[in-house]
């Protein structure tokens with residue numbers, strides 16, 4: 001038997017969609033060896049531009065894992081959870097294809113994008129945590145209200161011609177325009193402009209809304225990797241009765257591992273924060289609604305769960 005490559009799986013995102021819990025649950029399996037750190041970020045902000053050869057790049061990236069342990073234990077595998085990768089496809093995909101040139105397994109967790117955005121804003125503007133954590137989150141949103149950040153992000157997307165269907169001021173969607181634009185070449189071009197201009201490496205204060213636009217984020221990944229490499233999970237389905245064991249049965253199967261019961265099903269990385277103002281909540285629901293409905297066709301599923309994954313009472 002040959003050992004599994006290091007790493008054999010990556011949780012790509014989305015940020016604030018339950019990725020920490022998923023990582024912990026996977027690591028409860030006796031045949032899984034944790035990485036040296038949960039979020040390696042070896043392909044985005046810890047990538048070392050000075051290293052030029054592929055073999056040295058691989059050696060560098062594998063230093064984030066217990067590579068020798070994995071090599072010597074043929075049943076075992078290791079993986080990463082770096083939830084910024086999903087959005088930062090422009091940087092990450094070419095590096096990933098070059099360095100980890102085997103058939104990797106990917107996980108993408110998704111969550112109601114309105115709740116994801118609120119959780120993201122609350123984390124980034126929170127004053128708790130170590131100075132290093134605060135530096136990573138960035139200060140750009142610190143003295144801004146959620147509404148200010150929403151408007152700032154809308155303007156960035158608009159400047160890249162990414163949301164021609166959205167009237168920012170009135171919060172109204174032009175459905176015909178959306179239907180024509182969604183999945184078009186113009187959208188691809190606008191998306192690339194957005195990634196180039198507005199996905200930085202030195203702060204976590206970005207992508208409040210684009211990180212919840214799952215369909216457009218996933219398209220570049222599907223152009224570069226086979227559909228069967230991906231598994232998709234909805235955080236909300238984990239919250240239902242038997243949600244965690246049911247999800248983990250599929251997760252372990254995706255990793256070619258036998259089932260293993262999860263002892264600690266608790267939610268990781270939870271935070272208390274104020275609920276969103278109704279006006280912002282409704283505005284964001286109107287914005288995300290068509291994106292959510294377009295998701296099933298992009299991830300190529302007919303599963304009920306994804307048909308209307310986050311049903312809104314849009315007002």
Ligand SMILES: Nc1ncnc2c1ncn2[C@@H]1O[C@H](COP(=O)(O)OS(=O)(=O)O)[C@@H](OP(=O)(O)O)[C@H]1O
Pocket residue numbers: 014015016017018019020021083119120235238239265266267268269270271272
């Ligand atoms: N099992 C389960 N059930 C319900 N909710 C859960 C679960 N696991 C994680 N969560 C919620 O996911 C949010 C944290 O997501 P992440 O771990 O991906 O955040 S991070 O990107 O790593 O910072 C965080 O959401 P908020 O509390 O709203 O911030 C967690 O509470």
